Amino acid sequence: MLIRNATLADGRHRDVRVAGEDIETVGHGVERCDGERVVDATGKRLLPGMVDVHVHLREPGFEHKETWETGTRSAAVGGVTTVVDQPNTRPPTVEGPAFDRKRSHADDALVDFGINGGVTEHWDPDSLFDRPLFALGEVFLADSTGEMGIDESLFVDALERARQEGVPVTVHAEDESVFDHSARERTDADAWSAYRRADAEIRATRRACALAADRDTRVHIAHASTPESIDAAARTASTCEVTPHHMLLSRRHLDELGTHGRMNPPLRRERHRRKVFERVVDGTVDVVATDHAPHTRQEKDAGIWDAPSGVPGVETALPLLLAQARQGTLGFDRVRDLTARNPAAIFGLPRKGGIEEGNHADLVLVDTDDVEHIRATDLHTNVGWTPFEGHEAVFPEWTMCRGQVVYRRGRDSFEPHQGENVRRENSDR
Ligand SMILES: [Zn+2]
The missing domain is CATH 3.20.20.140 (Metal-dependent hydrolases)
Known part of the structure; x- marks a missing residue:
């Protein structure tokens, strides 16, 4: 996926290529590869x-x-x-x-x-x-x-x-x-x-x-x-x-x-x-x-x-x-x-926490004009209440975890994904 012309947290505009689980490229005028999906992020924020x-x-x-x-x-x-x-x-x-x-x-x-x-x-x-x-x-x-x-x-x-x-x-x-x-x-x-x-x-x-x-x-x-x-x-x-x-x-x-x-x-x-x-x-x-x-x-x-x-x-x-x-x-x-x-x-998490080449593609795309008021009935926690009822909030348009979009707000839909332990696990135990 190529995310075009996103505004990063510091205000810079960048194209971000996600390949597999990782952020492959962060740059300007990145050329689209054959068959690559392009997301126009003009006017939107891309955050880790x-x-x-x-x-x-x-x-x-x-x-x-x-x-x-x-x-x-x-x-x-x-x-x-x-x-x-x-x-x-x-x-x-x-x-x-x-x-x-x-x-x-x-x-x-x-x-x-x-x-x-x-x-x-x-x-x-x-x-x-x-x-x-x-x-x-x-x-x-x-x-x-x-x-x-x-x-x-x-x-x-x-x-x-x-x-x-x-x-x-x-x-x-x-x-x-x-x-x-x-x-x-x-x-x-x-x-x-x-x-x-x-x-x-x-x-x-x-x-x-x-x-x-x-x-x-x-x-x-x-x-x-x-x-x-x-x-x-x-x-x-x-x-x-x-x-x-x-x-x-x-x-x-x-x-x-x-x-x-x-x-x-x-x-x-x-x-x-x-x-x-x-x-x-x-x-x-x-x-x-x-x-x-x-x-x-x-x-x-x-x-x-x-x-x-x-x-x-x-x-x-x-x-x-x-x-x-x-x-x-x-x-x-x-x-x-x-x-x-x-x-x-x-906490010493390599490849997490920033939009940099080689990091995991853990990303959120945000339209900051899309302000909502929090309502408990819209939330996904099992308990169905919040102390922030009615507060202004800007929810991500989508959330990507290691290269996979796991949630889309427009459709309120989840994609299957396997979360991983951020600490290395021995395969022999
Ligand atoms: Zn606690």
């Missing part, structure tokens, strides 16, 4: 597919929430071409056989994927590292969904082991000892934000970054929701990600969202949200990742102390960012860096 390093696909164990099939379809619609699954499934991915079981489900993936290994008291690093792991994470320096919280000494063990193995560690940082228990008397949705106060995250993030720096290594801070946490990571060699919900939603949305707005870390005050957004724009934040954490409506409709934490997001992240870019609040080149280039570089 999103590498979402924080997704909970729920299978095995919680298939009523999401599966590898539904979750990766949802990803493809949103322009995500690589997802990284987290370990709090049942069984949790904390030892080799659990990894193998999850890996067999991942055969249903429509897009490429990585599988993270978890750290709990019961983890077995030897058998885990015998598998093609993506990274360690998310390691909970706090109790969270799936009861996978760990203490500091185990965290330090995990840091050491990850350094030996040459893989990153993604950290969920919230210090439970500073939660505000007086908020537990309340029953409104905002009580969750009051309870899991910002200081709990700031303190745990600073600690995680310091522990890593002491060992001459780094961590990747998951879903930073406060400006102080982002700055703490930026002061060390550590990196951080921000979710679209912490960029775009705040406590003032909780009246409307109710328990559907409960997640960890929780939504913060509007003035903090603005400072988080500023740091996304100015380059202090390294990555946007979704923390796609689907639960059914029925589960979410419980009281604030009983509803599970987490919101779906893999389908709406890039479209929301593209709508911001269209409005001029965020550059298209920043969107590319946050969603593709930086995650690929931080």
Whole structure:
């Protein structure tokens, strides 16, 4: 396929030839080959597919929430071409056989994927590292969904082991000892934000970054929701990600969202949200990742102390960012860096994250005039709701994964495709 006259994230106009799974040529006036399909991309943006390093696909164990099939379809619609699954499934991915079981489900993936290994008291690093792991994470320096919280000494063990193995560690940082228990008397949705106060995250993030720096290594801070946490990571060699919900939603949305707005870390005050957004724009934040954490409506409709934490997001992240870019609040080149280039570089993914000759043809074509309002009923996640109902979004016209168009928006149709593990797999095991 020859994609003609596309506008890249940095505004340059280029022709892009896709041959097999790869980007073969990026240039000007590229001649059409015999029989080659030509796509006129004049006036449209061509971006690298999103590498979402924080997704909970729920299978095995919680298939009523999401599966590898539904979750990766949802990803493809949103322009995500690589997802990284987290370990709090049942069984949790904390030892080799659990990894193998999850890996067999991942055969249903429509897009490429990585599988993270978890750290709990019961983890077995030897058998885990015998598998093609993506990274360690998310390691909970706090109790969270799936009861996978760990203490500091185990965290330090995990840091050491990850350094030996040459893989990153993604950290969920919230210090439970500073939660505000007086908020537990309340029953409104905002009580969750009051309870899991910002200081709990700031303190745990600073600690995680310091522990890593002491060992001459780094961590990747998951879903930073406060400006102080982002700055703490930026002061060390550590990196951080921000979710679209912490960029775009705040406590003032909780009246409307109710328990559907409960997640960890929780939504913060509007003035903090603005400072988080500023740091996304100015380059202090390294990555946007979704923390796609689907639960059914029925589960979410419980009281604030009983509803599970987490919101779906893999389908709406890039479209929301593209709508911001269209409005001029965020550059298209920043969107590319946050969603593709930086995650690929931080997690060491060769041939992902950019439109360059020799890279995988993981691409999205976007018509930025095609603005939609997000509607839950149009989404492809199994759970059928979103915290972004009514928000402006620009969905990709199509999404290509390793040279194959896997989703077309006009027809709302998927093409069969086999996602691959982004970490090399031994054929002899
Ligand atoms: Zn998570």
